[in-house]
Amino acid sequence: GQNIDQPTEMTATEGAIVQINCTYQTSGFNGLFWYQQHAGEAPTFLSYNVLDGLEEKGRFSSFLSRSKGYSYLLLKELQMKDSASYLCAASDSNYQLIWGAGTKLIIKP
């Protein structure tokens, strides 16, 4: 079957660094997405990886290892506004997104 695993909740301190992990099993693979979702709002696109390696975009970076079925999202210099859920999604052989349940990130001052 198809499955996405990510931690349910994480806590970090303002100004620190946090890494959110995601493992996936899909029928075929066409890329890994990360979305951010603030409470009561819609998901918004953060990053997309299809090749192995690290993609950096400002304070956020995303890493992919296709051989391990593994990705992480790295958030640096955490700000209170980064408190949100982070959704991992893998694109399968039909280009449909398989979604994880999301990781709720709590930032403490």
Added chain:
Amino acid sequence: NAGVTQTPKFRVLKTGQSMTLLCAQDMNHEYMYWYRQDPGMGLRLIHYSVGEGTTAKGEVPDGYNVSRLKKQNFLLGLESAAPSQTSVYFCASSPPGQGMETQYFGPGTRLLVL
């Protein structure tokens, strides 16, 4: 440019009632999707459309119907609502040329079925 909009934002239904959720996008996107999001679970695809006049079933289509009569609109219908359909419903769209990826979401519709 409004992006993806959804109507209504919130609705309460009684079991057995019907309703239609409207999604509209002004970005000229080919692909549109309806998801539901429940606590502790990932987004689950209900139905999707790869173009005007076409629709297809997703992961959890039972109890729902859809129509895409115009490119910019994607309607989700509940013919006979059940308490299990209490959820937050998100519509999304994808730009042309990128397949069914990089989806842009509407603000969601919160549905409570009593």
